[in-house]
Amino acid sequence: MSTVKVLVATAEREVYRGEAEKLVAPGAAGELGILPRHAPLLSELTAGELRITHGENVDEVFISGGYMEVQPDVITILADTAERATDMDEAAALAAQRKAEEELASRKDDVDLALAEAELAIMAQRLAWLQKKKKH
DSSP states (O other), X not given: OOOEEEEEEOSSOEEEEEEESEEEEEETTEEEEEOTTOOOEEEEXXXXXXXXXXXXXXXXXXXXXXXXXXXXXXXXXXXXXXXXXXXXXXXXXXXXXXXXXXXXXXXXXXXHHHHHHHHHHHHHHHHHHHHHHHHO
16 A cells, blocks of 8 residues: 655654554644545644544644644644644643633733634644544
8 A cells, every 4th residue: 555754743853653544633723534545635623632543553743733734745734833643741731721820810911812722723723633532
């Protein structure tokens, strides 16, 4: 079966580099399924799970949003934040969610409030995803 090169990176680090037979990403308009030799595409990504399939293996990465560029032989994902399921720490995720909740409670103006609500929503989604992965 043919494969496509995949790179997932943030401004700070490379999170994943490898080959894939299929990639599923959380696009702004819904899930995007990408196979080798896909037509060129540029898409905004929302918070959610990347599933990178190679043979029987599926690598899972949680992203908080970003952009994906697809070329026939390479997929590049530039994420705001990204963590592999195997690297996530539930205690740290809970602490981050509590911190976001505290920041939300202390916000006074609407601009800060909207940002804090968005951060809390991403933290809650990240924690729910991590807990779902631990059950399986």
